Amino acid sequence: QLNMAKKKEAFLKEFKEGPLLFKPTYKFDLYSEVYDTSEKKRKPAWTDRILWKVKNIYEVSSKEGDFPEEENPISVTLSNYISHMSYGISDHKPVTGTFKLEIKPLVSDPLVTLGAEGEWSAEHDVLIRYSAVPEFPSSAWDWIGLFQVTFRHVKDYVTYAWVEDDEIASNRDSKQVYMSASEIPKRGGEFLLCYYSNNLQSIVGISEPFQV
Incomplete structure (x- = not known):
């Protein structure tokens, strides 16, 4: 039938x-x-x-x-x-x-490239540097989250920083954002950074893993 x-x-x-x-x-x-x-x-x-x-x-x-x-x-x-x-x-x-x-990925290159700067520790504020492609639709509600490398969902962040409110430096090529030492996990471990786009409702950039 x-x-x-x-x-x-x-x-x-x-x-x-x-x-x-x-x-x-x-x-x-x-x-x-x-x-x-x-x-x-x-x-x-x-x-x-x-x-x-x-x-x-x-x-x-x-x-x-x-x-x-x-x-x-x-x-x-x-x-x-x-x-x-x-x-x-x-x-x-x-x-x-x-x-x-x-x-298959919808884009071959990430919309945002980001990474941790310097040594990351709960003993001092830490820095993130990122850059976006020219056509990227950024928003004041975008944020960068700190995730364990084993994370499975965008809500699994340990902490996060607003890309505009927590910005400390900017030039034509990149921008710099800080995270407070009080937000960094004291136990340490392997982490990565993810850039979340409010307009696209998605993670659009992921850093290489690094140690805290």
Whole structure:
């Protein structure tokens, strides 16, 4: 039925599915691996399926006039597509898929380049130097956060500095921001700096790791 529907319905043609290398997943007697033994004796069928589609963000953007069409930066590969016959609480057997997701960077060079200056310690104020590409849409609400190298989310910062309020020096090529010694972790460790853009709602620059 699914194959017939894919031929008939245009939107389904864009979806992919892995090869069906497992037995039909319906209909089973409960708590068994025996197909339907009731009076109806339904014919075994692959009723439990996983389909996927990757939306090309460049196609969406080009329709809105923002970007030309390019190769989709997101790719999905099916690694595993199996059924689980040991489950018996339903007359269906569950199906799972394992996927590998690859995301190419949207920009080849960072919008902001930044790094820690000098020795970092909780015994004195510390300095950060950064520079941005000319077209970067900076904001007074941008900030630079200090993160442990194992951070997983933008909210995992240890401390942060506002790029405008905490600026102490500026020239054509770069700007300098300070962080107070009281904000630097005394236990030390390996850290990095991230520049967060309020306009882009994203981290747009990450420093090399360094020791505190």
